Amino acid sequence: xxxxxxxxxxxxxxxxxxxxxxxxxxxxxxxxxxxxxxxxxxxxxxxxxxxxxxxxxxxxxxxxxxxxxxxxxxxxxxxxxxxxxxxxxxxxxxxxxxxxxxxxxxxxxxxxxxxxxxxxxxxxxxxxxxxxxxxxxxxxxxxxxxxxxxxxxxxxxxxxxxxxxxxxxxxxxxxxxxxxxxxxxxxxxxxxxxxxxxxxxxxxxxxxxxxxxxxxxxxxxxxxxxxxxxxxxxxxxxxxxxxxxxxxxxxxxxxxxxxxxxxxxxxxxxxxxxxxxxxxxxxxxxxxxxxxxxxxxxxxxxxxxxxxxxxxxxxxxxxxxxxxxxxxxxxxxxxxxxxxxxxxxxxxxxxxxxxxxxxxxxxxxxxxxxxxxxxxxxxxxxxxxxxxxxxxxxxxxxxxxxxxxxxxxxxxxxxxxxxx
Amino acid sequence: xxxxxxxxxxxxxxxxxxxxxxxxxxxxxxxxxxxxxxxxxxxxxxxxxxxxxxxxxxxxxxxxxxxxxxxxxxxxxxxxxxxxxxxxxxxxxxxxxxxxxxxxxxxxxxxxxxxxxxxxxxxxxxxxxxxxxxxxxxxxxxxxxxxxxxxxxxxxxxxxxxxxxxxxxxxxxxxxxxxxxxxxxxxxxxxxxxxxxxxxxxxxxxxxxxxxxxxxxxxxxxxxxxxxxxxxxxxxxxxxxxxxxxxxxxxxxxxxxxxxxxxxxxxxxxxxxxxx
Numbered sequence: 004x005x006x007x008x009x010x011x012x013x014x015x016x017x018x019x020x021x022x023x024x025x026x027x028x029x030x031x032x033x034x035x036x037x038x039x040x041x042x043x044x045x046x047x048x049x050x051x052x053x054x055x056x057x058x059x060x061x062x063x064x065x066x067x068x069x070x071x072x073x074x075x076x077x078x079x080x081x082x083x084x085x086x087x088x089x090x091x092x093x094x095x096x097x098x099x100x101x102x103x104x105x106x107x108x109x110x111x112x113x114x115x116x117x118x119x120x121x122x123x124x125x126x127x128x129x130x131x132x133x134x135x136x137x138x139x140x141x142x143x144x145x146x147x148x149x150x151x152x153x154x155x156x157x158x159x160x161x162x163x164x165x166x167x168x169x170x171x172x173x174x175x176x177x178x179x180x181x182x183x184x185x186x187x188x189x190x191x192x193x194x195x196x197x198x199x200x201x202x203x204x205x206x207x208x209x210x211x212x213x214x215x216x217x218x219x220x221x222x223x224x225x226x227x228x229x230x231x232x233x234x235x236x237x238x239x240x241x242x243x244x245x246x247x248x249x250x251x252x253x254x255x256x257x258x259x260x261x262x263x264x265x266x267x268x269x270x271x272x273x274x275x276x277x278x279x280x281x282x283x284x285x286x287x288x289x290x291x292x293x294x295x296x297x298x299x300x301x302x303x304x305x306x307x308x309x310x311x312x313x314x315x316x317x318x319x320x321x322x323x324x325x326x327x328x329x330x331x332x333x334x335x336x337x338x339x340x341x342x343x344x345x346x347x348x349x350x351x352x353x354x355x356x357x358x359x360x361x362x363x364x365x366x367x368x369x370x371x372x373x374x375x376x377x378x379x380x381x382x383x384x385x386x387x388x389x390x391x392x393x394x395x396x397x398x399x400x401x402x403x404x405x406x407x408x409x410x411x412x413x414x415x416x417x418x419x420x421x422x423x
Numbered sequence: 424x425x426x427x428x429x430x431x432x433x434x435x436x437x438x439x440x441x442x443x444x445x446x447x448x449x450x451x452x453x454x455x456x457x458x459x460x461x462x463x464x465x466x467x468x469x470x471x472x473x474x475x476x477x478x479x480x481x482x483x484x485x486x487x488x489x490x491x492x493x494x495x496x497x498x499x500x501x502x503x504x505x506x507x508x509x510x511x512x513x514x515x516x517x518x519x520x521x522x523x524x525x526x527x528x529x530x531x532x533x534x535x536x537x538x539x540x541x542x543x544x545x546x547x548x549x550x551x552x553x554x555x556x557x558x559x560x561x562x563x564x565x566x567x568x569x570x571x572x573x574x575x576x577x578x579x580x581x582x583x584x585x586x587x588x589x590x591x592x593x594x595x596x597x598x599x600x601x602x603x604x605x606x607x608x609x610x611x612x613x614x615x616x617x618x619x620x621x622x623x624x625x626x627x628x629x630x631x632x633x634x635x636x637x638x639x640x641x642x643x644x645x646x647x648x649x650x651x652x653x654x655x656x657x658x659x660x661x662x663x664x665x666x667x668x669x670x671x672x673x674x675x676x677x678x679x680x681x682x683x684x685x686x687x688x689x690x691x692x693x694x695x696x697x698x699x
Contacts, residue, residue, distance in 0.1 A: 032526075039524065045576075050539050057550040243685075244454065245457060251636060251670075252654075252677075381549050382552075390549060398546050402542075409534065
């Protein structure tokens with residue numbers, strides 16, 4: 004229509020005008036992008052870059068390479084089937100002497116000890132007892148005399164495995180897997196295989212909290228959606244106030260309420276219901292209660308908005324066609340709340356997966372979720388490779404679920420638009 | 424909507440009553456813990472249980488006279504205000520740009536901009552810890568402000584973006600056709616209209632920073648401890664009534680933020696109503 008008008012009005016300048024318009028539009032687009040750019044650069048520096056760095060640490064393996072360079076070079080052609088030749092022994096002796104001089108033995112010892120318990124002792128004892136570079140041809144004999152572990156094939160495969168520059172060691176460890184002496188991927192030793200257990204625990208707690216939030220949140224969202232706006236706005240304060248209250252305040256409140264000399268136990272004792280205080284906190288129960296309290300608003304709000312969008316006319320139509328109330332609810336109302344249930348449940352589940360503060364404060368040792376171990380290995384034991392690998396697994400799970408959530412919410416908007 | 428005043432069958436009445444009863448219990452579950460710790464902060468005794476032996480302000484006195492607590496409150500304010508300002512600038516610019524930008528990459532860029540909300544706090548914190556340490560940004564105000572800005576900006580982009588969606592672009596065109604420069608049009612036409620959206624964004628950003636504790640746990644030195652961080656150690660070590668006083672102060676800030684936000688929302692709805 005506009006085109007026709009333009010053509011009619013001034014046919015000779017049609018092309019330049021179109022081009023001018025297109026150019027103006029292009030300038031507008033460039034300007035728009037220029038406005039977004041500062042934030043993108045900022046997030047690259049404060050968010051994406053750091054996370055990429057963490058992911059890199061999950062596979063980065065350069066410590067041993069830097070401390071034992073000659074050994075790594077000598078082992079490059081070793082087939083791993085038998086003990087390496089004299090050259091490798093001489094290289095280890097020379098590397099250890101050099102590392103002792105520069106004080107870097109501990110760096111390699113720490114990394115190798117992750118892979119083979121006791122490796123630290125092998126390196127420190129060798130370093131302590133190796134007086135000088137062994138005579139040519141006697142390196143093997145000398146080292147084996149100092150520590151018989153140099154006679155083990157596993158000692159050498161461990162060094163070769165850790166030769167870097169990248170490794171799957173930490174990622175495998177995060178899934179309770181390891182490489183055996185022949186390089187095959189096998190289950191890790193039972194005393195080190197704890198992470199699958201932790202992931203399962205994280206998953207179960209998150210699932211339980213999601214279920215609790217759904218059970219408790221559904222009636223509340225239904226009530227809020229059914230009440231007239233004035234009253235539902237008032238009741239909404241009960242949902243929004245906890246939502247806005249600091250996580251620390253809410254966690255602290257639960258400790259005050261649930262501890263053995265806390266408000267709940269005191270009241271129950273006073274009422275004569277219990278003689279001994281119940282153990283309500285620093286266990287799974289406390290974690291679930293506190294997490295449900297924190298995450299419930301995230302379930303109620305999306306449920307409420309999906310229920311609010313359901314026209315009461317549907318239920319009236321069902322009733323007028325003779326459907327009993329239960330049937331109408333199950334067949335007409337409930338299916339329409341499914342997108343809201345899906346969105347709320349996924350949101351709560353995603354948030355619960357990464358929980359750290361609440362389990363750390365109200366959970367016992369057996370209730371710590373994956374985030375706790377990531378934090379522990381980062382700040383306490385400084386096993387950064389493992390912390391990063393566990394982080395990578397958690398990040399992957401979160402992003403996959405977030406992708407599903409995005410599709411779900413997007414789909415909802417589309418159908419919502421079509422209905423109107 | 425008030426169909427429920429004329430419920431026909433007894434089973435419907437029972438279901439409705441059950442909904443009310445369950446909802447009431449859930450409301451109590453949601454609100455009772457927060458209400459329960461408030462009176463304890465006014466206790467004259469040092470046990471965190473009822474009945475209170477007497478009323479006093481000694482724990483607030485303790486809070487105010489403790490350099491540790493007051494310093495943490497000051498830090499929370501400094502970091503909160505600074506990261507709010509920074510995220511307002513970055514977020515508003517980005518929201519303005521995203522509103523005009525047409526590209527098939529837009530959903531991708533939007534997902535990236537909003538991702539700090541989804542990624543677990545521990546992961547962001549560990550990444551920043553590794554990344555900022557060599558740059559000397561751990562144990563510094565600047566590092567915490569930058570980190571909190573990254574977490575807070577998505578909320579600004581969402582709130583300001585939502586306001587811009589309901590903004591009538593013809594008004595900007597009208598201003599331009601009347602000879603206003605883009606900057607003048609922004610200041611006199613666009614800004615006053617999107618101001619409530621900006622204010623909500625700022626409140627969200629401030630609340631995000633004010634509440635954040637995981638990144639502070641990893642990155643703050645003893646000098647930069649914020650109020651939630653101090654509460655974290657307090658809860659870990661031993662819960663004294665001073666913590667409940669801190670909790671009441673934090674909750675008061677939350678209530679003020681929530682009330683302001685609600686006021687802005689009401690004002691916005693009223694304006695929409697009068698223009699229709």
